[in-house]
Amino acid sequence: MTQPSPYATPKTSLTDPQAQVTDEQIAALEVSDTWKKRFSALNRAGGPKMPNLKQLSKAERRQIGAFNILAFLFGPLYYITKGMWRKALSLFAVCAAVAITVGLVMEHFGYGEFTRALSYGLAAVFAARANIDYYKKMLLNDNGWW
Structure with missing residues (x-):
């Protein structure tokens, strides 16, 4: 009876994706140094959900840059230029419906x-979500609709 059930839900490594991100992966990305610093700070904060945010210093919290001014000014166009067109469409649709x-x-x-x-x-x-969504796209390969 130690054999796994063929009807059980398969185990995946997606349960804790931010644990898989290393500093070497961040350094190898083809992005500017500013984005690398933001990604590194986001990684130290615990990934996209940022459970360890309060443990970071104020300088590290500022590196994350919770408010992206370019995303505020250009909204979905900023997302599209960063290659996140699915999220641009979904956020635009939700925001338009709410508006x-x-x-x-x-x-x-x-x-x-x-x-x-x-x-x-x-x-x-758009401004509040841009940095986290770009982190998810570049490091977690999550470029989904939501």
């Missing part, structure tokens, strides 16, 4: 002038 829905609701209740501010919040979604 339309919230805009209609706000207009219905007479607060239509506040919907313009919503566009800044939606641009911030």
Whole structure:
């Protein structure tokens, strides 16, 4: 009875992908030194979910750069230039759906002038996710839809 069940879910090495990333892999990437520093800091923080973020110094936290100004300004176009077109499409679709829905609701209740501010919040979604998504693409080979 020590034989594995053929009906069991197969075991994968994807359970902890950030443990597989090494400093040598980061150094071998064909990206700028700024991105290598960000990737190294993200790796020390524990990967995309950043469970060890509070253990990093303030300087290391700044290296991660939680807010990407180019992604804020250009949104989906920035993602497309970085080769993350699937995430650009999915984030754009979700943001457009949220903007339309919230805009209609706000207009219905007479607060239509506040919907313009919503566009800044939606641009911030791209800015906040850009560095983590690029890390996932370059080091974890995760260039999926979400």
